[in-house]
Amino acid sequence: MSAPVRLSVPVRRVTVLAAAVVALLLAVLLSLAVGARAIAPSAVFDALLHGGHGDSAEVIREMRVPRTVTGVLVGASLAVAGTVLQGITRNPIADPGILGISQGASVAVVLAIAYAGVHTLTGYVWWAFAGAGLASVAVHAIASGGRGGATPVKLALGGAAVNALLVSVTTGVLTTKASALDEFRFWQVGSLSGRDSDIVGRIWPFLLVGLLLVLAVARGLDALALGDDVAKGIGQNVAAVRIVGGLGATVLTAAGVAAAGPIAFIGLAVPHIARALVGGDHRWVLPLAALIGPVMLLVSDTLGRIVFPPSEVPAGVMTALIGVPFLVMLVRRKTVAA
């Protein structure tokens, strides 16, 4: 399904992309200025650019900047990962969650809490990373078994089966070890609070690598959308596209989940929003997703700080609550391009 071709497509794409950049800048500014202590934008700039002193400047530099940067990185990585996974499996509901990649990270974190005595956010990171990677490899290994290699249906079902198994490991530990549940439930919700610059420093290289891998197969993803046979016919190496794209999506998901917990919805909804705005060309959809994802996450996180003061609603919850109306509107507006 492609949008009716209009002459203004290139113009429209550039406009949309520019608008997304502006939206992201606004979201970043909001994220820095709004919170338990409201800080005027002028003071925000002052703190960032001129090294202002005083409490407000300290709050911004020590707490809000790392949190905002984490939000940008996580939002971008989850959105792009979701876009790629939907392309690889040709399934409109594929995302890091349903294919078991996020769950791999969760299992590793649960095991780390329950049996390895890891109790800090920075401690979780590597565990989450390893877990996501292993889950991905397992899904691909299962899907590429038998003849015909990793077809979309086999990838999707393999992902669902692995996801099911991993959930059972997670719940098995959580229902038998109350202490692990007590700690894990706060990570599982998905949140940006308390993320410091240390975490940012750990994940940005992975985000970069993941983005490069994914952008390298943008044309290949376009070809996959036409079906495997056609893609082969026009000279794409289908298996290579799936493996490189899948690797990129895994690295991105792992980085995102490691930093902020398994935040759902962004990986599912943002690709659909991006495709609705610029059509199916992945060279445009991927960058746009990388811009819209952070907007969604930062706005959710910022709203979560102010709806029920003084307590915060975790970003992972707000994302879904704000995102659902969006998705509903979008999906009702047009037939869904899968």
Added chain:
Amino acid sequence: MSAVTGAQGVRPAGYAVLRVRRAALLVHRRAAGVAVALALLLAASCLAYLCVGESFVHPVDALEVVFGQPSPDELVVGTLREPRMVLGLLVGAAFGVAGALIQTVARNPLASPDIIGISHGASALTVGAMTFGVTSYTVLPLLSVLGGIAAAALVYVFAWRGGLHAARFVLIGIGFAIALRSVTTLFMTKGDYLVAQQAQIWMTGSLNGRGWNEANPLALTLLVLLPFVLWAARAQRAAGLDDDTATALGTRLGRVRLGLVLLGVVLASVATGAAGPVDFVALLAPQTARRLTRTAQLPLLCSALLGALIVVLADLLARRLFSPTELPVGVLTAAVGAPYLIWLIVRSRSVRPGGTP
């Protein structure tokens, strides 16, 4: 599609015709074989379920109890194990059929009751109630049935636009499901950890300490729904076709899909009310069943049998694996069902769309 043409008319390949006087029924030969094999496996598993436990009961004695003979094992088999096993059978069968129906309408193998928000609606309402101090075991199941049906109704209302488009339905469903799950996890962070633990066990799905109180109403509901399930088995063939083909063949697609989804929602909701959301049974059973029967549709009977088999075996493991600790059955349903599906995927032969493998 090859067909055998005879004096009796057209018979699709792989089907046998059963004739009883003037009525004729097409039976998929392979599916019938699989169903018989699954039924035998299920019977054996049930017997094992009754015999194995803290104390081992001889199969002959167990059967005596089941058939109402006076026996010293009455307490262990008849009072403790049998009701729980029956509940497991019913829950598994209900989830298996519900999954098959929902996947048929959604035309997506990943669709299951938790995808269209049923399980998460049930969880959100139930866990919310737990967080606010509701502990009554008569109220909570009702709440979960209510939550499931309400969530599915919402999804349906939002997805309806001059018809139920499969992709739209699934996407909106999964959106709602994620939102509801977020709310549920938020509830879990608000209560103290004992409530969180109770909620976690409920959300996993468990048969511990349950029996006739849950099994009887569920059995009654399923009995009432049986004619609808039989209708669904026929109607399903049209719903699996793409929109244009079905319309061309004169099927009132909208109504058929509405009926199938409604049935799936009710089945999944009542099963969730009885044992909590044992999600993966609904996802795994139909897909595994179809790979066994190699039919074009998801076979309802085999899905039900397989669902029941998965739950009974999983609960047997859940009772015995770490005894005396009893795990919730939901922990092990995936562990029983998923490896088999994975094995089927791995050794699958290249499947051409539209053809038989």
